[in-house]
Amino acid sequence: MARASGYLKTGYGQQLVLVETRMQWMLLALLAAALLALPLFASFFLLDLAGQIFLAVIGAVALMLLTGIAGQVSLGHAGLLAAGALVTGILTQEAGAPFWITLPAATIAGALLGLLFGLPSLRLKGLYLGISTLALHFIVVFLGQEYETIRGFSTGISVHPPRIFGCELYDPAAWYYVLLAFDVVVVLFALNLLRSRTGRAWRAVHERDVVAEALGVSVFRAKLSAFVISSALTALAGAVFSYYRGFVSVEAFSLFVTIQYVAMVIIGGLGSILGAILGAIFVTMFPYAIEAALETTGLAAALAGYVFAINYALFGLVMLAFLLFEPDGLAGIWRRLRDYFFLWPFRKTPLAGGE
């Protein structure tokens, strides 16, 4: 893939552009065309899978901003998704609110929760911070369960499909385009954030907060803004998820969901938006891939009772393998592949290690 050389840049603006070369524009255009044309050929199942991936991308990008870029560990991700979904569910049920009220409301609720649960980050780091954000998860899930029991929605709160220009959003292909548009906006937002003052502050705080503070970056503001923006995006993803599924139930937001999102950013490669996207695709498709593999090998019938166990176990193994062998994740693999073709045939091979 053709990349712009650092030596040929003549201005600060050229350092900042997101798409550098004509080749990259062409590849992006190809990707866009493929994504736009997909619903013309895809089955219902594929469209649903794509929808799940698009939803996961929003959440993964949000977590990547917080954990991969700003370096703040969070285990409250499922709680925030649940908060967004619950706000949507409650507002539709209690007030019959349309989506243009529920989505901003869910976003604001997420931002407020992020502000509240970002406060410990000012004193805590690493594992300690992770544990403190875990509280968020349990509080939200508990409140959601209480609401569901009191109001008698123990099987879940149903959410009507959103009405846009008088027609209900129901068709899978229509949903596909809506979610795709959401993703494009979120990814562009994240990429632009990263090249802004805030994004630079986050990365500085991640790497050396003391130096950042010495240079005048407000660590207080950087950490809290990371929590607020990430949480708002996550809650938004939760709200969209509730519309997509048509109902809300806190059961859907177990701790395993948090683990899945953490896995997405780690497997994708911490610190890169591309990594968040690749990780979301990988983790979402993983169970389906395992299922397909079992089908094709003819083991499906024999192992029918163990599919979930196999899924969980393999998921754990894959995550472990990434941590051990590819700490830079899928984004790292992509970077290495790109460099390989970029340098070919001039790449130097390391000597075999002498023992």
Added chain:
Amino acid sequence: MSDLLLSVEQVEVVYHDVVTAVQGVNLTARAGQIVCLLGSNGAGKTTTLRAISGFIGLDHARVTGGRIVFAGEDIANAAPHICARAGIALVAERDKVFEQLSVRENLEIGMVAGKTGSQAAGGDRLDLKGIYRFFPELERLTGRQAGFLSGGERQMLAIGSALLTSPRLLLIDELSLGLAPVVVERLAAALTDIRDALGITILLVEQNANIALSIADYGFVMENGRIVLDGDAGRLLAHGDIQEFYLGQGAAAGERRSYRAVKQYARKRRWYG
């Protein structure tokens, strides 16, 4: 002097498969010598040192050419602990002591590692007393947590721990970094004592050419990932280019102190002067 202990032959180091930091470095150290490696920032001194001690792998760098022969074996791209067990000890530039442990515990960690390593050439195994003989200050501080030591004391402790691994080659990255001149002189004197008493070889990477060349037997100068000058320490100290561009004596001092600039300057002087 006696036999060849370390020989770096045409070594080339590439970071991330992309950036060549060291290209074709040749360097030798004989047993019992103090050898210093000089050069400006970014010349590749530290990379060379870390290539010898096996630590470049941690920075996503690999040796892509040449040989690093230590005591007859090629150790290019070997893991750090393999190099350490073969008898190479590294005193790194930063993060060189365990800040949570006491001075004594820091030294004892070196002793644990030393049990698996080779013995120092000749003489008995070192113990804590042996270290305290070179650095009496450490005996006074023996119970103190290493995080509370001053820069000079940390450097002594780091050298002490490294010595307790019974190395045959001691690599020191930036002995004088951030230390007061009087402390640096004290450390330099201790290094000479250590060499004389234990007979080990010391490879010293330094910015301060004066202090390095005053204790070294032989010196190498790096620039842009290559060795550009080498010779006996006394000769180097008297060398015009070194005096002018590393010791800051002479007319062009304060202008540009890179060896490339040295050569350009010398050429201009020849042509126009």
